[in-house]
Amino acid sequence: MRLCFRRGLIHGLPIALGYFSVSFGFGIMAVRTGLSVIEALTISMTNLTSAGQAAGVSIIAACGTYLEMAVTQLVINIRYSLMGLSLSQKLDSSFNTAHRLAVSFGITDEIFAMASAQPGRLTPRYMYGLILISFIGWSGGTLFGAVAGNILPVEVTNAMGIVLYGMFLAIIIPAAKKEKSILAVILIAALCSSVLYYAVPALSSGFAVIISAVIAAAFAAVVFPVPAEEENKA
């Protein structure tokens, strides 16, 4: 199974559907906050991230400073640095600087997850397919939400809220079946994240994810070190 452009598009389809429903909500929210349709769409097309955009819009609404905007985006999105570092170890030799500069724009939680789950090295074409369809879903959902607001019944948009999480489970559960080290990582991360969620409600969700993931992955790296040649199998 070669990682070609078309394969990226197919793998990106569930991401695009999930994005459409999430960014639909973003579009509605942005317009309610007082942004124009074009402004909401521009934010989605240039940022491609959910939590950062939601925080950004609330800063705009509150007339916050540019520094506040920069620091908030840095804190919420710093997880992408960790993801980029992880992906950088999985690229095939055709990934030159231009491809890296272009593909890095599309590092999101979901695209990172999908790319990481592929056996073998990542090709630029595969990444472009994955990113393109996700980008269309994200931008399209924002436009639709901003223009057409509340035409979908609320029961449908509520149910759509679970789509991306369902996709995450479909990635981690089969991997956990195969390797008990991955099962351990998943259980520890879920436990940490749940404890932080209920014990430290003031902590932003982006930070809670970073802390939980670092603890779980560091624990597994010590207890179940990965032999050099096995890296690209699972």
Next chain:
Amino acid sequence: MSIVIYIAVMAGVTYLVRMIPFTVMRKKIKSQFLRSFLYYIPYAVLSAMTLPAIFYATGDMVTSIVGTAAAIVLAYFNLPLIVVALAAAGAAFLTGLII
């Protein structure tokens, strides 16, 4: 305060955070700890993002739990991502109609 500058700051910071490690890191990491850490980090991130957030994903805990259960069962039997994802939403939607 200009909306154009706000958006430029948002987009600029977000891009740099993504671009710098991905573009600068060219070497294979030698340390076994770091390589193992980076191997496990995707699963850790996904798990931490999913739990406990999935129980609140539909705005109602009962429909979320039914959707989660559907996703776990189908994922356990290795069904395709899109099937698992949409079945979770479908199960949550139908539960919402019943209760």
